[in-house]
Amino acid sequence: xxxxxxxxxxxxxxxxxxxxxxxxxxxxxxxxxxxxxxxxxxxxxxxxxxxxxxxxxxxxxxxxxxxxxxxxxxxxxxxxxxxxxxxxxxxxxxxxxxxxxxxxxxxxxxxxxxxxxxxxxxxxxxxxxxxxxxxxxxxxxxxxxxxxxxxxxxxxxxxxxxxxxxxxxxxxxxxxxxxxxxxxxxxxxxxxxxxxxxxxxxxxxxxxxxxxxxxxxxxxxxxxxxxxxxxxxxxxxxxxxxxxxxxxxxxxxxxxxxxxxxxxxxxxxxxxxxxxxxxxxxxxxxxxxxxxxxxxxxxxxxxxxxxxxxxxxxxxxxxxxxxxxxxxxxxxxxxxxxxxxxxxxxxxxxxxxxxxxxxxxxxxxxxxxxxxxxxxxxxxxxxxxxxxxxxxxxxxxxxxxxxxxxxxxxxxxxxxxxxxxxxxxxxxxxx
Amino acid sequence: xxxxxxxxxxxxxxxxxxxxxxxxxxxxxxxxxxxxxxxxxxxxxxxxxxxxxxxxxxxxxxxxxxxxxxxxxxxxxxxxxxxxxxxxxxxxxxxxxxxxxxxxxxxxxxxxxxxxxxxxxxxxxxxxxxxxxxxxxxxxxxxxxxxxxxxxxxxxxxxxxxxxxxxxxxxxxxxxxxxxxxxxxxxxxxxxxxxxxxxxxxxxxxxxxxxxxxxxxxxxxxxxxxxxxxxxxxxxxxxxxxxxxxxxxxxx
Numbered sequence: 001x002x003x004x005x006x007x008x009x010x011x012x013x014x015x016x017x018x019x020x021x022x023x024x025x026x027x028x029x030x031x032x033x034x035x036x037x038x039x040x041x042x043x044x045x046x047x048x049x050x051x052x053x054x055x056x057x058x059x060x061x062x063x064x065x066x067x068x069x070x071x072x073x074x075x076x077x078x079x080x081x082x083x084x085x086x087x088x089x090x091x092x093x094x095x096x097x098x099x100x101x102x103x104x105x106x107x108x109x110x111x112x113x114x115x116x117x118x119x120x121x122x123x124x125x126x127x128x129x130x131x132x133x134x135x136x137x138x139x140x141x142x143x144x145x146x147x148x149x150x151x152x153x154x155x156x157x158x159x160x161x162x163x164x165x166x167x168x169x170x171x172x173x174x175x176x177x178x179x180x181x182x183x184x185x186x187x188x189x190x191x192x193x194x195x196x197x198x199x200x201x202x203x204x205x206x207x208x209x210x211x212x213x214x215x216x217x218x219x220x221x222x223x224x225x226x227x228x229x230x231x232x233x234x235x236x237x238x239x240x241x242x243x244x245x246x247x248x249x250x251x252x253x254x255x256x257x258x259x260x261x262x263x264x265x266x267x268x269x270x271x272x273x274x275x276x277x278x279x280x281x282x283x284x285x286x287x288x289x290x291x292x293x294x295x296x297x298x299x300x301x302x303x304x305x306x307x308x309x310x311x312x313x314x315x316x317x318x319x320x321x322x323x324x325x326x327x328x329x330x331x332x333x334x335x336x337x338x339x340x341x342x343x344x345x346x347x348x349x350x351x352x353x354x355x356x357x358x359x360x361x362x363x364x365x366x367x368x369x370x371x372x373x374x375x376x377x378x379x380x381x382x383x384x385x386x387x388x389x390x391x392x393x394x395x396x397x398x399x400x401x402x403x404x405x406x407x408x409x410x411x412x413x414x415x416x417x418x419x420x421x422x423x424x425x426x427x428x429x430x431x
Numbered sequence: 432x433x434x435x436x437x438x439x440x441x442x443x444x445x446x447x448x449x450x451x452x453x454x455x456x457x458x459x460x461x462x463x464x465x466x467x468x469x470x471x472x473x474x475x476x477x478x479x480x481x482x483x484x485x486x487x488x489x490x491x492x493x494x495x496x497x498x499x500x501x502x503x504x505x506x507x508x509x510x511x512x513x514x515x516x517x518x519x520x521x522x523x524x525x526x527x528x529x530x531x532x533x534x535x536x537x538x539x540x541x542x543x544x545x546x547x548x549x550x551x552x553x554x555x556x557x558x559x560x561x562x563x564x565x566x567x568x569x570x571x572x573x574x575x576x577x578x579x580x581x582x583x584x585x586x587x588x589x590x591x592x593x594x595x596x597x598x599x600x601x602x603x604x605x606x607x608x609x610x611x612x613x614x615x616x617x618x619x620x621x622x623x624x625x626x627x628x629x630x631x632x633x634x635x636x637x638x639x640x641x642x643x644x645x646x647x648x649x650x651x652x653x654x655x656x657x658x659x660x661x662x663x664x665x666x667x668x669x670x671x672x673x674x675x676x677x678x679x680x681x682x683x
Binding site: 248309317368386393407415 | 456477487575607624
């Protein structure tokens, strides 16, 4: 009975704490400008099913695709087992679904195979990161916390799977010994290999079984509450992120309505804009970005596919699209903490541009969309880069000198070079 | 043509590079030769054309972009233009995707798509000119044609007709590597780094040991040409636009 009460309190506390932190994340995302992405719900749903649920964009790299698929399937399917654990925990039952008979054995057997797969995949992932040191997982932005974060996630998953399999092994042994409560149920294709490692007395087996059971479920609640602080949040946010992703061609950049109003007013003095609130042009800080940009930042799992295909990064420039996303999230977290501490109007004198992302980075972008194409969950670092450029150019008139010269030429000659418009048709005279 | 009250089948949007850049002017003339060869009624805006605003937009100057766009839309609408072919993927992307929101809606195609259409319709073949049979050609995907708008097949189909030996670079189609010119980079010095983007790209292109590198964008053309020159391969490898290759194959 005591354990049931402890379990229920733990479950409620774990869920409540997660809800509290998730609300903060939602509040932070809402610091951004509202963007209407309520159009084309069917196409959006299909995109989500294909890209997030179906993992289609992962397939470009077969090895990580396969390993990630195992972990993903493991995560989704083994969670069915958590349902049983939750019921057992709350009602003091043991293997409440055992009555399903053969189907139950099939389920438990499949969970075990998946759990072993997840275990192995995570070990390989750790090797790739820490021993093989794949280039994709390095870079200036991948030091300290991001580096540890990745390892913590993998180690936690390995521990959870180990607990799950050890629990099953102890359970099966108890079943064989005919211990009370441990009714014979389930099939244990993997954990049966662990029997030799376990003691043979009922008391120690029960201790091990219970310890692993609690470790597994407490671990899951702890992991749930780790998500909002971690890159691992993508396991949830990948779904809304792909749902709200851009559906127009990648080359189509937004036309700023505020500018349209001003340009129309300039061309036609009698024009009265419907919405006369120009506000700031472009983005200096996270509040100037769209909520989609901010959701993107929380969704990023720092896999580095974007950076590994970025022409600027490949050729040694400072720009890294992954860093753009990580900086945006870090700044958003900082602004969120300021709100918690000092209230909504607090200014800390810092901004995303300059304090996090430098001018050198934003001007190195070729706008080639390789990062956008590469992202397995449809994150768009390019849009953030463009918004920062817009701020630099339109609010501050600060750009590299040669860019200013080009802009001057377009304005005066209708071409990015210093040629006379009268010569535009001269090509027809050559051969 | 306009003065005579006639309306063209298609407007050829030449673009700034196609108008002023000496190398790109050749491509412009070859596109015209192809249009003339198939007897298509086309028009150009001549001195009434102005920059689409693409480089301004990518550089962050939305004001200047929209000023250019609205002025161009006014001209295009005044001539009642319905269909546009562009000689540049940047113009193509901007007019096709960004002009409709500002009041300029047209059917817009890139010249490689037009050439493919003409081949499909049987109006254009690869005969009467230089033979590219068995020649090794690698095609560089321009970002604003490929990834930006999903046009990967049209330029390749055009090359297939030549019976050439089409070899792909390691990074091609959706994974194609930028030449380094986009996003207004064409007009500035690159940031500090260990290499220029066009060198990275040309090394990959040269690794396929091609006789020709095919391009579809005047900016890529500049970057790739510079790369070939820097690698001292001008004699062995020629960088040609899809339109130039088509014109040569037809002896135009």
